Structures are given as structure tokens and as C-alpha cells.
Amino acid sequence: MLASGIDLNARANVELVTVYEISKILSSSLDLSKTLREALNVLAHHLDFRRGMIVLVEEDGETLTLQAAVGLSAAEWMGGRYQAGEGIIGRVFSSGTPMVIPDISNEPLFLNRTGSVDEARGETIGFVGVPIRGGSETLGVLSIDRAAGLNGGFGNDVRLLSMVANLVGQSVALRRVVSDEHERLLTQSKRVRRETRTRFKLDNVVGSSRRMQEVFAEVHQVAPSRSTVLLRGESGTGKEVIARAIHELSTRKAGPFIKLNCAALSESLLESELFGHEKGAFTGASGDRKGRFELADGGTLFLDEIGDISPSFQTKLLRVLQEREFERVGGSKSIKVDVRLVCATNRNLEKMVAAGTFRADLYFRINVVSIFLPALRERRDDIPALARHFLERFNRENGRQMVLDAGGEQVMLQCYWPGNVRELENCIERTATMAHQDTIGHDDFPCSVNRCLTQVLHFMKKDDAVSPVLNLPSAEPVAPPPASAAPPMEDTHEVDADVTVAAPARQFGSDKPHGERERLIWAMEQCGWVQAKAARLLNITPRQMGYALQKYNIEVRRF
Structure with a gap:
């Protein structure tokens, strides 16, 4: 009795340790195949069985596929596939109850697909299979086979395997919930990205890229309102097309869409064009003429290149925007209009305000909603x-x-x-x-x-610009000025809200990072953005040139 009691205590301790170790393994990773295989290894160590398998049901609810095993070769693994109700494993799955086969060689229902009988070598091999449950649903089967008579009967094995199967069932169910949620999120993310690419469309505007879809979304958001819109971006990015799209999507689409390029007219002509004039207001004014504000009444007025108007005219325009009324040139009668204003510029208005060349109050009046158009x-x-x-x-x-x-x-x-x-x-x-x-x-x-007009435009020297003959850039760049020379002063033109580009490049002699960056850009522009030529011009290796371009984040232009 004493020995029996010691055996029972030892067995209980083994079961406790086995369940504890398996629970830690199953909660350690989301890799199901890995955790199931390690759980079987723990079982094999503590129960001393020959083979162990875990089969799980597939999405069709009928097919059972081997997910993890110990003691099987690669060829034997291929036999681990069953249908519900087929063989002992299929019956355990269908019935949801454990089954014990004391001698698999005498059981006609045992299919021997993994060669258990063949490996018996004259031993009596028993089989134990228990269902794996996740809640009320049967998810698969956990099975082992071992020599009969080892460690007593199979009752203790059924109890321990049932506890392990419950742990496995909870783990499998949790993994499937996580996997389903992951798939749902991926599907939703793909759907959102697909909708984002195609949801927003503008007539006569081509653009499915992420940047343009953001622009389209902003246009759809701002168009129904009465807010003044400022379109920002480099020249040629399509600001007029976007302005027309804003008008067509607004409640004013039945009204007129009137446009005016402010940079194309002198101050006096601009005033007449915007506000109109009375007969006799100036030489040649043979009759009354409506200005663009009047023509746009009830619709949208698009003022392009708003950053190019003079400071004195900025004051006149500000009054119109504040009061919503004006007088024609040479007239004294106030005219009220209902106009939605859309402006556009390729200039850095913030720098102009800081420099005092653009009125801050006008800036805040036109910059109610800004939409930045990306460069191509x-x-x-x-x-x-x-x-x-x-x-x-x-x-x-x-x-x-x-x-x-x-x-x-x-x-x-x-x-x-x-x-x-x-x-x-x-x-x-x-x-x-x-x-x-x-x-x-x-x-x-x-x-x-080598006949690209862009290259001619951006790399032409000043001497070439005044010549009646169009000269393409030479294949060999001119030598740079010495490092000690002062950088030549060149005019600059601003292309968007964030970038000011020198035209053409400037040379410098500073060893500071900013100076080094400009020297690199100067060399690349002199050489038509060919890195090897630029490296020779600066007397460095092409590899050093590549490192330097990467260090200063200089994008290599291709023409």
C-alpha cells in the first residue's frame, strides 16, 4: 500500500508538471505549429510514448490534417490526413469522445496510415485518442500510441491527454480568433486603400497616387463651403484645373467661373480688369465695362499668381475682400458682389510677409484653406x-x-x-x-x-541667353571658380511654399555643410547631373560623390 501510494503521488506530480509546462509552451508564441510540436515533445518525455499526433479540422469542417507530430518520418507524415468518421481518429472527432485501442494490430478500424503497426516489431501497441475542443466545437484530435502495459493501464493517459487537449483547444481557438481578426484587418486595410485610390475623382484631373488622392479629398471637403481657398505649388502643377474642380463641386457650379492671371498685367490694367471702369475713366475708355468681380457674381473668381501683385494694389484688393464691395475705376457707386475667391501662387508668401513685400492681413484673408499641390x-x-x-x-x-x-x-x-x-x-x-x-x-x-529643351532652359549660361543662336550645353563642363572665390550672385525664383531654387546654380567657398551641399549641386548642374563628370570636376572619386549626394539628401535629376 505504501509503494502504491508513492506511485500515485509520483504520477500526480508528473501530470501536474506536464500540464504546467505545456500551458507555458502554448502561451509563449503565436506560431501554432511550433507550440504544438513542443507540447508533444513534453508529453513524449513524461509519458514515454512512441508516437504522438495532433490533427486539426480545416475550414470545410470535415477534413482533418496533421499539424504536429513526434516520432514520424517525412514519408509517414504524408499519411496524416483523415475525414470525419474515418478510422479511429475520424470517429474520435465525430463523436467527441475519447477512444482507447489496447492492441492496434487487432483493430480493423485502425487505418495504419502512419505505419504504427509496421513499427511495432512484435510489441503490443496501444492507442489513445482524445478530442480537442474549443468551447462547444470539436477542433481536432490528440493521439498517442505506446507499448501496452507500460505505466499501468490507459486510464491515467486518457485523463492527462484530455487535460492537455483542453489546453490545446483553447490555444487553437485563440489563434484562430487572432488570425481571423488579422485577416479582417488586412482585408479592411486593402479595401480602404483601394477606396482611397478610387473614391475621390475630379473631372479632367488625372491622379491615382496617394499624394493626389489627398488633394482630391481636400477638394471634396472644401468645395461645398464658401471659404476662400489658396492653392500652393510649383508652376505647372495644375492649380487652375484644381480651381475649376472646386467650382464644379461647389453650390456655385451653375454660376460663372472667371479667371485672371495677376502677373500678366500692370497695376493699372489689373485694377481695371478686376473692378471694371466707367466711360471716360481714362483714355480709350469709350464705355462702361464690368470687371472680373462683377462677371463672377454668384460664381467663383480664380486669381492666379496672387503673390505677384504690387503692395499698393494689395491694399485695394484687401478692402474688396473685407467689405465685399468696390467701385469701378472712374466711378463713385459702390457695387456689392457675392463671389467665392480661389487664389493660387508658386511663391513663398510666408517669406514675403516676413520681408514686408506682402501684406500680412491680406495673407490671412486669402489663406483660409490651403491646398498644396505636389510636384510631378x-x-x-x-x-x-x-x-x-x-x-x-x-x-x-x-x-x-x-x-x-x-x-x-x-x-x-x-x-x-x-x-x-x-x-x-x-x-x-x-x-x-x-x-x-x-x-x-x-x-x-x-x-x-541631347536636344532636350529642359536641359537648355536649366543649364544655359547668361551669355547664351542673349545670343540669337540656341546653344545646347556642352558635353564638357567648365571648370569651377576657385574655392576661395565669392559665389556669383544670381537671381532666384521661388517655386513653392517651401523651396527656393537658384537659377542657375551658385558657386561658393565655405567648408560648412551648407556650403558643401551647394558646391555639390553646382557641380551636378554643370555636368548635366552626371555623377561621374561631377566627381571629376570636384576632384573626388565617383564613390565619394555618391556618398556626398546621399549625405546631403540631394536628389539626382534625370532629363
Whole structure:
């Protein structure tokens, strides 16, 4: 009795340790195959069985597939597939109750798909299978086979395996919940991204990239309101097209859409164009004339290049925006209008306000809602679609059937596009006009023979600009000024709210990081953005040139 009591205590301790270790394993990782295999290894160590298997049901609810095993070879693993109700494992799954086979060699229902009987070698091998449950649902079967008579009868094994199967069932159910939630989130994320790419569309505006979809979303958000909108971005990014889209999506779409480029007129002409004039107000004013504000009454007025108006005219425009009334040139009668104002600029208005060249009160009046239009090089995903759009329009207008091949599309994708969409449209029209075949390829573009007008525009010297002969940039760059020389002063033009670009590049002699960056840019521009030539110009290796460009975050332009 004493020995029996010691055996029972030892067995209880073994079961307790086994369950504890398996519970730690199952909660240690979300890798189900790994944790199930380690759990079987613990069972094999404590129960001394020959083989162990865990089969789980698939989504069809009928097929059981082997998920983890110990003691099986790769060939034997291939046999671990069952149907519900098939063999002993199939019956354990279907009935949801444990089954014990004292001698598998005498059991006709035992399918021996993994070769257990063949490996018996004259021993009497018993089999124990228990269902794996997750709540009220049967998820699979945990089974072992071992020599009969070892460690007593099979009752203790059934009890321990049932406890382990419950732990496995909870773990499997939890993993499936996590996996289902993960799949749901992935599906939802894909759906949201797909909807984001296609939800917002603007007529006559091509753009499926993330940056343009953000612009489209902002346009849809702001269009129904009466707020003044300021469109920011480099020249050629499509500010007028976006302004028209805002009008078409607003409640004023039935009203007029009137536009005016403020940079194209002198101050006196701009005043007359915007406010109109009375008969006899100045020489040539033979009759009354409505200005753009009156013509846009009930609709939208688009003022392009708003940053180019003079300080004195800024005061006049501010009064109109504040009072919503004005007088025609030469008149004294106040005229009230209901106009939605959309402005656009490629200038850095914040710097202009700080410099005193743009009124702060006018800035706050027109900058109620800002929409920043990305440069074409910042949304390269849209370049193929834009190229096809312009080529289709060229075909319609000229009765052609021209297409762009893969080589031609690659040229489009590699270009830096300093002129943005406007430059892309011009390039397509020019190339299509001069192409000799209906397929536009790499060799049809002017840049393939060093005749790119963009290169001429951005790399031309001042002496060339006053010459009546168009000179392309030479293949060999001129030597840079000595490092000690002062940087030549060049005019600058601002292209957006954040960037001021020197035209052309400037040379410098400082060893500070800023000076080094400008020296790199100067060399790259002198060499047509060819790194090897720029490296020779600066007397450094091409590898050092590559490191320097990366260090100062200089994007290599391609033309």
C-alpha cells in the first residue's frame, strides 16, 4: 500500500508538471505549429510514448490534417490526413469522445496510415485518442500510441491527454480568433486603400497616387463651403484645373467661373480688369465695362499668381475682400458682389510677409484653406497615366493613333520634370508631332540625342541667353571658380511654399555643410547631373560623390 501510494503521488506530480509546462509552451508564441510540436515533445518525455499526433479540422469542417507530430518520418507524415468518421481518429472527432485501442494490430478500424503497426516489431501497441475542443466545437484530435502495459493501464493517459487537449483547444481557438481578426484587418486595410485610390475623382484631373488622392479629398471637403481657398505649388502643377474642380463641386457650379492671371498685367490694367471702369475713366475708355468681380457674381473668381501683385494694389484688393464691395475705376457707386475667391501662387508668401513685400492681413484673408499641390516628381505613379491622357488628346485633335511603348514610358518616369505637368504635356505633344511612326519609343524623345529643351532652359549660361543662336550645353563642363572665390550672385525664383531654387546654380567657398551641399549641386548642374563628370570636376572619386549626394539628401535629376 505504501509503494502504491508513492506511485500515485509520483504520477500526480508528473501530470501536474506536464500540464504546467505545456500551458507555458502554448502561451509563449503565436506560431501554432511550433507550440504544438513542443507540447508533444513534453508529453513524449513524461509519458514515454512512441508516437504522438495532433490533427486539426480545416475550414470545410470535415477534413482533418496533421499539424504536429513526434516520432514520424517525412514519408509517414504524408499519411496524416483523415475525414470525419474515418478510422479511429475520424470517429474520435465525430463523436467527441475519447477512444482507447489496447492492441492496434487487432483493430480493423485502425487505418495504419502512419505505419504504427509496421513499427511495432512484435510489441503490443496501444492507442489513445482524445478530442480537442474549443468551447462547444470539436477542433481536432490528440493521439498517442505506446507499448501496452507500460505505466499501468490507459486510464491515467486518457485523463492527462484530455487535460492537455483542453489546453490545446483553447490555444487553437485563440489563434484562430487572432488570425481571423488579422485577416479582417488586412482585408479592411486593402479595401480602404483601394477606396482611397478610387473614391475621390475630379473631372479632367488625372491622379491615382496617394499624394493626389489627398488633394482630391481636400477638394471634396472644401468645395461645398464658401471659404476662400489658396492653392500652393510649383508652376505647372495644375492649380487652375484644381480651381475649376472646386467650382464644379461647389453650390456655385451653375454660376460663372472667371479667371485672371495677376502677373500678366500692370497695376493699372489689373485694377481695371478686376473692378471694371466707367466711360471716360481714362483714355480709350469709350464705355462702361464690368470687371472680373462683377462677371463672377454668384460664381467663383480664380486669381492666379496672387503673390505677384504690387503692395499698393494689395491694399485695394484687401478692402474688396473685407467689405465685399468696390467701385469701378472712374466711378463713385459702390457695387456689392457675392463671389467665392480661389487664389493660387508658386511663391513663398510666408517669406514675403516676413520681408514686408506682402501684406500680412491680406495673407490671412486669402489663406483660409490651403491646398498644396505636389510636384510631378513627387507623384511619379501618375506619370504613365498623364502621358497616356495627353497622347490620347493629341490623337483626337490630330486624327492619329499613336501609342507609347515601354521604353518611352521609362523615359517619362526617369525625368526630373522641373516644369511639372505642363512640361510633360509639352514634351508629349512635341515628341508625338515629330515622331515618324505611330509607336513612340525611347529614341523618339529629344533627350535621347541631347536636344532636350529642359536641359537648355536649366543649364544655359547668361551669355547664351542673349545670343540669337540656341546653344545646347556642352558635353564638357567648365571648370569651377576657385574655392576661395565669392559665389556669383544670381537671381532666384521661388517655386513653392517651401523651396527656393537658384537659377542657375551658385558657386561658393565655405567648408560648412551648407556650403558643401551647394558646391555639390553646382557641380551636378554643370555636368548635366552626371555623377561621374561631377566627381571629376570636384576632384573626388565617383564613390565619394555618391556618398556626398546621399549625405546631403540631394536628389539626382534625370532629363
